[in-house]
Amino acid sequence: MPDLALExxxxxxxxxxxxxxxxxxxLADYGADVIKxxxxxxxDSTRGMGPFPGDVPHLERSGIxxxxxxxxxxxxxxLKTQAAANVxxxxxxxxxILVENFRPGTMExxxxxxxxxxxxxxxxxxxSISNFGQTGPYRDFRSAEIMxxxxxxxxxxxxxxxREPLKLGVNVHLYQGGGVAAVATMGALFASRLQGVGQHVDxxxxxxxxxxxxxxxxxxxxxxxxxxxxxxxxLGTSGYPNGVYPCADGYFQITGxxxxxxxAVRMMGSPEFLEDPKWHEPxxxxxxxxxxxxxxxxxxxxxxxxxxxxxxxxxxxxxxSAPLNTxxxxxxxxxxxxxxxxxxxxxxxxxxxDYPGRPFxxxxxxxxxxxxxxLLGQHNGEVFSGLGYCxxxxxxxxxxxxx
Amino acid sequence: xxxxxxxxxxxxxxxxxxxxxxxxxxLADLGAEVIRVETINTFVPLGRGSxxxxxxxxxxxxxxxxGGTPNRQPGKRPWNRFPxxxxxxxxxxSVTLDLLRPGGMEIFKRLxxxxxxxxxxNPTETMExxxxxxxLLKEENPEIIMVRMPAYxxxxxxQNYRAFGLxxxxxxxxxxxxxxEDMDPTANSSVLMSDATAGTQGAFAxxxxxxxxxxxxxxxxxxxxxxxNVLPFMGQPFLDYSMNGxxxxxxxxxxxxxxxGCYPCRGEDRWVTITIFGDGDWDxxxxxxGNPEWASDARFQDAMGRYHHQAEIDRHIAEWTSVRDNYExxxxxxxxxxxxxxxxxxxxxxxxPHLEERGIFEEVTQEDAGTHRYPTxxxxxxxxxxxxxxxxxxxxxxxxYVYKTLLNYSDQEYAEFERQGHIGMDYxxxxx
Numbered sequence: 001m002p003d004l005a006l007e008x009x010x011x012x013x014x015x016x017x018x019x020x021x022x023x024x025x026x027l028a029d030y031g032a033d034v035i036k037x038x039x040x041x042x043x044d045s046t047r048g049m050g051p052f053p054g055d056v057p058h059l060e061r062s063g064i065x066x067x068x069x070x071x072x073x074x075x076x077x078x079l080k081t082q083a084a085a086n087v088x089x090x091x092x093x094x095x096x097i098l099v100e101n102f103r104p105g106t107m108e109x110x111x112x113x114x115x116x117x118x119x120x121x122x123x124x125x126x127x128s129i130s131n132f133g134q135t136g137p138y139r140d141f142r143s144a145e146i147m148x149x150x151x152x153x154x155x156x157x158x159x160x161x162x163r164e165p166l167k168l169g170v171n172v173h174l175y176q177g178g179g180v181a182a183v184a185t186m187g188a189l190f191a192s193r194l195q196g197v198g199q200h201v202d203x204x205x206x207x208x209x210x211x212x213x214x215x216x217x218x219x220x221x222x223x224x225x226x227x228x229x230x231x232x233x234x235l236g237t238s239g240y241p242n243g244v245y246p247c248a249d250g251y252f253q254i255t256g257x258x259x260x261x262x263x264a265v266r267m268m269g270s271p272e273f274l275e276d277p278k279w280h281e282p283x284x285x286x287x288x289x290x291x292x293x294x295x296x297x298x299x300x301x302x303x304x305x306x307x308x309x310x311x312x313x314x315x316x317x318x319x320x321s322a323p324l325n326t327x328x329x330x331x332x333x334x335x336x337x338x339x340x341x342x343x344x345x346x347x348x349x350x351x352x353x354d355y356p357g358r359p360f361x362x363x364x365x366x367x368x369x370x371x372x373x374x375l376l377g378q379h380n381g382e383v384f385s386g387l388g389y390c391x392x393x394x395x396x397x398x399x400x401x402x403x
Numbered sequence: 404x405x406x407x408x409x410x411x412x413x414x415x416x417x418x419x420x421x422x423x424x425x426x427x428x429x430l431a432d433l434g435a436e437v438i439r440v441e442t443i444n445t446f447v448p449l450g451r452g453s454x455x456x457x458x459x460x461x462x463x464x465x466x467x468x469x470g471g472t473p474n475r476q477p478g479k480r481p482w483n484r485f486p487x488x489x490x491x492x493x494x495x496x497s498v499t500l501d502l503l504r505p506g507g508m509e510i511f512k513r514l515x516x517x518x519x520x521x522x523x524x525n526p527t528e529t530m531e532x533x534x535x536x537x538x539l540l541k542e543e544n545p546e547i548i549m550v551r552m553p554a555y556x557x558x559x560x561x562q563n564y565r566a567f568g569l570x571x572x573x574x575x576x577x578x579x580x581x582x583x584e585d586m587d588p589t590a591n592s593s594v595l596m597s598d599a600t601a602g603t604q605g606a607f608a609x610x611x612x613x614x615x616x617x618x619x620x621x622x623x624x625x626x627x628x629x630x631x632n633v634l635p636f637m638g639q640p641f642l643d644y645s646m647n648g649x650x651x652x653x654x655x656x657x658x659x660x661x662x663x664g665c666y667p668c669r670g671e672d673r674w675v676t677i678t679i680f681g682d683g684d685w686d687x688x689x690x691x692x693g694n695p696e697w698a699s700d701a702r703f704q705d706a707m708g709r710y711h712h713q714a715e716i717d718r719h720i721a722e723w724t725s726v727r728d729n730y731e732x733x734x735x736x737x738x739x740x741x742x743x744x745x746x747x748x749x750x751x752x753x754x755x756p757h758l759e760e761r762g763i764f765e766e767v768t769q770e771d772a773g774t775h776r777y778p779t780x781x782x783x784x785x786x787x788x789x790x791x792x793x794x795x796x797x798x799x800x801x802x803x804y805v806y807k808t809l810l811n812y813s814d815q816e817y818a819e820f821e822r823q824g825h826i827g828m829d830y831x832x833x834x835x
Binding site: 165 | 408409422489491511555556560564565566603606613615619632658675740743744753761778
């Protein structure tokens, strides 16, 4: 067993859905011991989300749950009970980090607010992830995926100027928020380990979008510098060839305009029609008539090739480009397969399946899958006995519906 | 008062464009001493601008995104005024040295010896040309943590493949998962989510490695493929393929089970998003809309029926929203417990009362760019305030500190390096 980067880190995980579990998955997959707490009977909401094999819903076979909860041990607790709050405090006393993503105020109602937990563990890092943060006028607002894209501003810049703004692909901003929460949590862990300082980390998903490098920060600053409110025009990468084009078996994306145009000409095999000096005048890339003449010729080039052929040919001339892959294409990409970018995990209920693999490779303390996502309440026995509860105690808690 | 968590950690930064610089901005916010290693003899496009010496006319022709310097003026040093750079450059330092000139590599090696972390995000061959490898860094400093962030990999067929975030998203399948549901992918606009992803998880990687080194004394090499890095975000559709052999496509602004859309509001290019999760939400919405006649249609009486006739419902909702202000719709519907919020443009964000109260923007002064309000760290620590300690770093701003204080070069040696073209705060005149 190789050394793991975070193998000495203990985490109590009260999160559900996506952002919180992704944060604790990052910690768990690089070695942390994560105990995940779920509601008795139903568990994490993602257990009901799917995808499911054959589209048959099953608490133990939800793809999104299985993906987000690798390497975690799972227990069940009804946090609305005093007995559960006591268990959480006992567990919190022995961990470095507690992560939760309930609606703000919920932990306090459970008797598990930061002050309560700080009392049992002064160096505890408590990370709270929420839609709008733990303070401010929108704190208690109801939210939805699309709303975070909208209020985070990212959405205003996505889509076409003449149409409504568009959200990004399903839930990617929740993963991004989970990633930011992991960064903030690690920062707080350093303060805890090196200075003995515990603290409450407040992560707002709206702010992780406002502070995102994906156009947001720079567009906000551009507004400060110039007063310009930029709409949904595609990043000023005008000219040609530029954008998404159909090809023989799908779609291909290219950024071959302006400075890159000479490379695009080389990529196309320097055809005769592009020898005309008019294409190489400084104004050529801004000339709509020339673009109109160019586009059909370029389409003939793309339509003759598969998206991978076009990609490889373009890259030989160092042209920024990509195939637009489906999940099927991605799962069969020879380089991703050769590098082991996916990982096969065998789960007792869902069976062996391919999952997305490591987000980065550490040479000395590698990412690893040590166990699949837990069955609901799978580790009740070992975790509770670790706290000194006997079999009778467990039976009593179970009878009360606490676990 | 507690110190910033990464106080005492020194990071060498040879990153370009967005993914790498975003990674080091997290580290700098947390207190690491991030030193950008730059050169005055070549210019990286989309680094500190589109070109080193743009004229006012050029900046205007580039449009506001690539040319948006303060008041659209180049100023004395346009490279210190570029919003795409300055957005991530707070709290960092900058030293200039030229690895390709005599003496450059020796200065660099000295820097490596006194650093903890080295971060770069270039094509593999670029680092090879500069002669920088993990082997080299390790010889100078066995405990160094090196982070490489290529677009795809440092080995194999794609190692030198050129990509921005938008291309990486095509390869990993995100591009086909977004876009208008009634248009084909040629209408897809560019998003750069994978830059944010790689930067964020790169910062996590650095801290995981530092934590490991604190325990074991061992440094290491981290390879963060920007494409592989974003694969976990594709978990749901990827598992759907694994389980069912199905490749998902875009659902536009729809929700898999709720009624959801982005609706026009009063004013120009003003929008609100609304999500109606169940009967309770629906009844509340109909009540606030005055229980209109059309809502009594038999097809709209249950969630399933409404889901299948969303396009028709959308038109009615849009009619209602289009005569209202988007913030007004938010407050009206949130008052009823319905998920609704405006689509914030840049101006809205700076005026939003919630962001104001949360203090997400901070006024920062930088000598060449002036005084402006910047978006800052996207989280809060209760015991350690993280104000901006230094404005967006100017090219070569910390040359004296790095050469003389950190590396103990004499005034004479400093003057010699300056003469050799290593040291300066201006790009050489011949750099385009």
